[in-house]
Amino acid sequence: MATTYGTPSGDSRRGVPSPRPKGRDAKSTFCRNVTIYGHCRYENTCPYVHDPSKLNNPQIQNENIKKRFNADTPSFSPSFATLQPVTNGSLTPTPRSAAISPKAANAAIFTPKSQRSNTTTPSLHVKEPVTEWAPQEFPEFVPQSFDAQLVDPSVSTLNYDPFNASGLPALPSSGHQASLNPYAQDATALAGAAFYQNANTFQTSPAYHLYWPIGPQPTNLLAYQRTAHDFFIPESLREDLQKKSEITRQILPNSTLPTLEQYHSLVCLDTSQQKNQSLFGYQSWVYKAVSSKDGNTYALRRLEGFRLTNENAIRTVQPWKRVYNGSVVTIHDAFTTRAFGDSSLIIVTDYHPCSKSLAEEHFKAVPAARFHGARQAASSHIPEQVLWGYIVQIASALKAIHSIGLAARLITPSKILITSKNRIRINACAVLDVVQYDSARPLADLQVEDLTQLGRLILSIANNNPNAHHNMQKSLDHITRSYTSRLKDCLHWLLSPSPLPPSTPTSPTASASPSKDIDSFLSGITDQVAAVLDTTLHAEDTLFSTLGRELESSRLVRLLIKLNMINERPEWDPSSNPHTPASSAWSETGERYYLKLFRDYVFHQVDANGNPAVDLAFVIDRLNRLDAGSEERISLVSRDEQNVLVVSFREVKRGLESAFNELVKAGRAR
Numbered sequence: 019m020a021t022t023y024g025t026p027s028g029d030s031r032r033g034v035p036s037p038r039p040k041g042r043d044a045k046s047t048f049c050r051n052v053t054i055y056g057h058c059r060y061e062n063t064c065p066y067v068h069d070p071s072k073l074n075n076p077q078i079q080n081e082n083i084k085k086r087f088n089a090d091t092p093s094f095s096p097s098f099a100t101l102q103p104v105t106n107g108s109l110t111p112t113p114r115s116a117a118i119s120p121k122a123a124n125a126a127i128f129t130p131k132s133q134r135s136n137t138t139t140p141s142l143h144v145k146e147p148v149t150e151w152a153p154q155e156f157p158e159f160v161p162q163s164f165d166a167q168l169v170d171p172s173v174s175t176l177n178y179d180p181f182n183a184s185g186l187p188a189l190p191s192s193g194h195q196a197s198l199n200p201y202a203q204d205a206t207a208l209a210g211a212a213f214y215q216n217a218n219t220f221q222t223s224p225a226y227h228l229y230w231p232i233g234p235q236p237t238n239l240l241a242y243q244r245t246a247h248d249f250f251i252p253e254s255l256r257e258d259l260q261k262k263s264e265i266t267r268q269i270l271p272n273s274t275l276p277t278l279e280q281y282h283s284l285v286c287l288d289t290s291q292q293k294n295q296s297l298f299g300y301q302s303w304v305y306k307a308v309s310s311k312d313g314n315t316y317a318l319r320r321l322e323g324f325r326l327t328n329e330n331a332i333r334t335v336q337p338w339k340r341v342y343n344g345s346v347v348t349i350h351d352a353f354t355t356r357a358f359g360d361s362s363l364i365i366v367t368d369y370h371p372c373s374k375s376l377a378e379e380h381f382k383a384v385p386a387a388r389f390h391g392a393r394q395a396a397s398s399h400i401p402e403q404v405l406w407g408y409i410v411q412i413a414s415a416l417k418a419i420h421s422i423g424l425a426a427r428l429i430t431p432s433k434i435l436i437t438s439k440n441r442i443r444i445n446a447c448a449v450l451d452v453v454q455y456d457s458a459r460p461l462a463d464l465q466v467e468d469l470t471q472l473g474r475l476i477l478s479i480a481n482n483n484p485n486a487h488h489n490m491q492k493s494l495d496h497i498t499r500s501y502t503s504r505l506k507d508c509l510h511w512l513l514s515p516s517p518l519p520p521s522t523p524t525s526p527t528a529s530a531s532p533s534k535d536i537d538s539f540l541s542g543i544t545d546q547v548a549a550v551l552d553t554t555l556h557a558e559d560t561l562f563s564t565l566g567r568e569l570e571s572s573r574l575v576r577l578l579i580k581l582n583m584i585n586e587r588p589e590w591d592p593s594s595n596p597h598t599p600a601s602s603a604w605s606e607t608g609e610r611y612y613l614k615l616f617r618d619y620v621f622h623q624v625d626a627n628g629n630p631a632v633d634l635a636f637v638i639d640r641l642n643r644l645d646a647g648s649e650e651r652i653s654l655v656s657r658d659e660q661n662v663l664v665v666s667f668r669e670v671k672r673g674l675e676s677a678f679n680e681l682v683k684a685g686r687a688r
């Protein structure tokens with residue numbers, strides 16, 4: 019140790035040393051007050067060395083060292099930089115790094131969001147520090163509302179979703195019988211919920227909660243251009259769907275109709291008492307009925323007075339159950355019954371609400387006073403595209419039917435249903451197979467007959483006359499005048515007796531097969547099939563876009579349900595005993611307070627005169643921003659207008675999810 023001569027601090031002028039000299043160790047420093055006679059006036063109390071020889075004495079030096087590290091010396095304890103949460107929920111101390119970069123010293127204070135209380139109002143005006151230093155290119159790291167009770171050590175870190183937009187903890191699914199929660203934002207928290215998209219997939223971006231970019235953008239419209247219809251499905255479609263739903267549920271309160279096996283709540287669909295027996299040989303009735311087995315609605319066709327003489331006759335219905343084609347009304351079952359007081363055959367088919375037959379569509383009966391009871395065409399000219407649509411759809415049905423060794427046998431206007439615009443289905447299949455079982459004709463003949471019946475059907479519709487085929491030449495002349503030669507050739511091919519000469523249905527360059535079958539027919543009308551397919555795809559696109567709009571609506575409904583479950587809930591206080599009245603209103607305090615103000619902001623806007631401002635576009639726009647968790651800030655004014663809270667949609671969303679999650683947890687616990 020180098021000997022140094024120290025200068026005792028203190029008032030040396032007055033020669034009084036400080037009782038506790040700072041800086042160097044006094045016991046190893048020579049006292050500057052020692053005179054040439056080796057005396058210090060304060061030797062008894064002076065802490066400095068007065069004998070220069072002692073300065074180099076190792077014993078003294080050791081003594082000094084020992085004194086510095088004796089039993090009274092406090093033990094060494096490392097200081098901790100941070101307490102870092104680990105996956106099992108405990109806090110692990112991490113030693114402070116030896117070298118702290120000067121940049122780090124300037125960094126904003128890191129406040130783990132998990133440590134924010136759920137029950138106290140967060141500071142709404144202070145920008146959250148974590149967002150300030152988080153690099154922009156990476157998603158912000160948000161500790162997921164750390165709650166030691168919620169964290170299950172058995173849950174691996176794989177369950178952790180850093181992109182969980184809800185900011186809520188993923189509830190452990192293993193070992194828990196988690197009940198499905200249809201309102202949960204966090205799909206990963208739901209056990210086995212395949213209904214919820216992205217249930218178990220890793221989300222590379224949180225874009226699933228953003229506004230769907232396809233389709234109309236209502237916010238780009240000017241105020242006067244906005245209508246409620248811009249946000250929802252078209253009015254005509256909505257009305258159509260609602261009508262169908264209502265008619266499907268309709269029942270007759272005092273119905274005397276019986277229950278047939280599992281089919282109950284029968285409603286007769288026939289609008290006319292005049293029954294045409296020529297088609298089946300029996301009077302037929304059609305009923306809507308509900309199955310007690312699956313709760314679905316079916317159409318039952320009843321053939322009154324039918325007696326089953328051969329068991330095999332009713333078995334012919336079996337292969338029809340395999341015909342699954344978009345242009346055929348699907349058949350489900352057939353049985354006989356005496357429930358109506360007679361012997362009846364019942365054929366169970368799909369029910370298509372609000373459908374009508376082609377006869378009702380194109381050959382409507384007009385008031386007798388004007389036309390003496392005659393059937394009059396509903397419209398004078400049917401567009402050729404509509405006719406080709408019918409042809410292609412029925413051809414597709416016949417392809418499915420013929421390819422499994424069956425024949426439709428009844429392609430007639432009253433037995434083809436229009437289930438939506440220009441969408442047709444062959445009805446009443448299988449009936450003739452049962453009732454004419456004993457006098458069955460060769461299948462090939464029946465299949466050729468199907469094509470001929472298709473020709474007659476199109477001819478009658480094009481001529482607006484159900485009996486057009488009775489005067490073939492006149493009817494074909496009308497086709498020549500009103501439609502293209504393609505359609506005329508097609509009808510000519512269909513109506514000609516089989517086998518045909520080696521020509522084709524519509525084009526001389528197509529198939530040279532002499533046979534008259536569905537394959538030849540389809541190969542001759544491929545151009546029309548392509549055109550109809552294209553129209554169908556466009557219709558599908560339109561419906562898909564409409565569906566997308568409804569998707570937005572369903573998101574908003576979920577959001578509204580959550581808001582309404584939280585807002586104005588004074589009777590529940592999580593901190594109090596459930597059997598005692600709440601001490602403070604949970605829904606009025608903490609983050610729920612700004613949810614309440616947000617509700618006012620969205621739904622209770624007023625204009626400058628204080629009158630209610632009813633702007634649907636505004637409401638939808640703000641709810642969408644909330645759902646997307648936009649960073650945009652809004653001012654929420656308290657009801658007494660004394661306070662203004664500046665808060666982002668993202669913060670409101672986080673508060674909403676957190677509060678809703680509290681309700682869900684409390685509900686589960688109960």
Ligand SMILES: Nc1ncnc2c1ncn2[C@@H]1O[C@H](COP(=O)(O)OP(=O)(O)OP(=O)(O)O)[C@@H](O)[C@H]1O
Nearest residue numbers: 287288293294304317368369370371373374375432
């Ligand atoms: N599967 C079904 N789904 C919904 N409605 C159907 C179904 N089948 C038939 N209908 C409706 O039931 C009513 C009666 O049908 P039906 O086949 O008896 O025709 P119709 O006009 O009475 O002919 P007909 O005089 O030959 O009996 C029609 O309005 C038809 O639209």
